[in-house]
Amino acid sequence: MNYFKNLRFDQLRIAFYILLLAIFYQFTQFDIYEVTAYCSCKICINKLEFRDGKFASNENVYFGGAAARRGIPFGTRIKLLPLNPRDQSAVKNIFQGRTDFVIEDRGFLIRGNKIDIYIPKWLGGHKAAQKWGIRRMRILFNRS
Numbered sequence: 001m002n003y004f005k006n007l008r009f010d011q012l013r014i015a016f017y018i019l020l021l022a023i024f025y026q027f028t029q030f031d032i033y034e035v036t037a038y039c040s041c042k043i044c045i046n047k048l049e050f051r052d053g054k055f056a057s058n059e060n061v062y063f064g065g066a067a068a069r070r071g072i073p074f075g076t077r078i079k080l081l082p083l084n085p086r087d088q089s090a091v092k093n094i095f096q097g098r099t100d101f102v103i104e105d106r107g108f109l110i111r112g113n114k115i116d117i118y119i120p121k122w123l124g125g126h127k128a129a130q131k132w133g134i135r136r137m138r139i140l141f142n143r144s
Contacts, residue, residue, distance in 0.1 A: 037129035055104035067105035067116040076103040081138035
């Protein structure tokens with residue numbers, strides 16, 4: 001008889017943990033994204049009319065802006081969550097430790113799970129973007 005009481009308690013405890021995980025997932029949705037970087041040079045932005053110093057959202061370019069696919073609205077705040085120490089080091093060295101960005105731009109080749117971070121000239125521009133390369137990271141979306 002005591003065995004069944006403990007079994008019921010264990011089932012309730014498991015259901016409670018599943019509920020907590022579901023709530024956590026609902027409020028902190030993240031996914032693995034391919035994160036690249038770009039600057040305002042003619043290599044990164046090959047159309048002259050798009051090198052006007054403004055993002056697609058019509059905001060002036062600034063460090064902290066990022067480009068994403070059309071399904072992610074302008075103004076969406078994201079946070080980079082590096083998967084490994086090498087990426088953590090790259091964030092520290094190339095982005096000066098910054099992990100929070102705002103979606104302000106679009107890109108012709110940005111499809112699926114891809115984010116492109118803007119790097120201004122004073123932070124290294126094209127050379128810094130090349131040094132960053134392509135990295136896979138978790139992206140936390142702030143859905144507020």
